[in-house]
Amino acid sequence: MPRRVSLPGAEEFFRPTQGAASSPPAPEETSGTSGRVRHDEKITIYLSGAELLELEQARLSLRAEYGAAADRGRVVREAIAIALADLAANGEASQLVKRLKG
Template identity: 65%
Template sequence: MTDRRPGATPRQKHDAKITVYVSDEELLALEHARLALRAHHGVAVDRGRVVREAVAVVLADLADNGADSVLVRRLRQDSGP
């Protein structure tokens, strides 16, 4: 299925699903990001696409930078000493 709207990215079928719980603030931030992508960058995507891209970015950073990755630093910060 292809989205024909101007600025839209092609849709892909996904075979697996996970459920992720987020805070109200995180959900609001995600929606703000989605709206900013559309309003300021002409990229019309749903929240799921934003999340999938964010996961891809953070996993690539982990693969490239290991212990120095943003993910490792943030998780260590959250878990304490």
């Protein structure tokens, strides 16, 4: 007859530690882009083939001519931040309003 081995229970593995760990301070919300961080939210945008080609050419140009390596998502986030800052600063006179009004 096989012997049963006595193993520790969950209480032994998950016992409370000495002293409570303090949680890190919440990051301050700032306007602008978040840079290279893992993002919680996602949106999907649809581009024409020509728009996607322009985006890719801009990304490659940023890398080749200015030494700024960024993926397409980062370029789009930066462009959004620029457009929103312009809207906040200039309102009706912003490029975003002008382009959307036609």
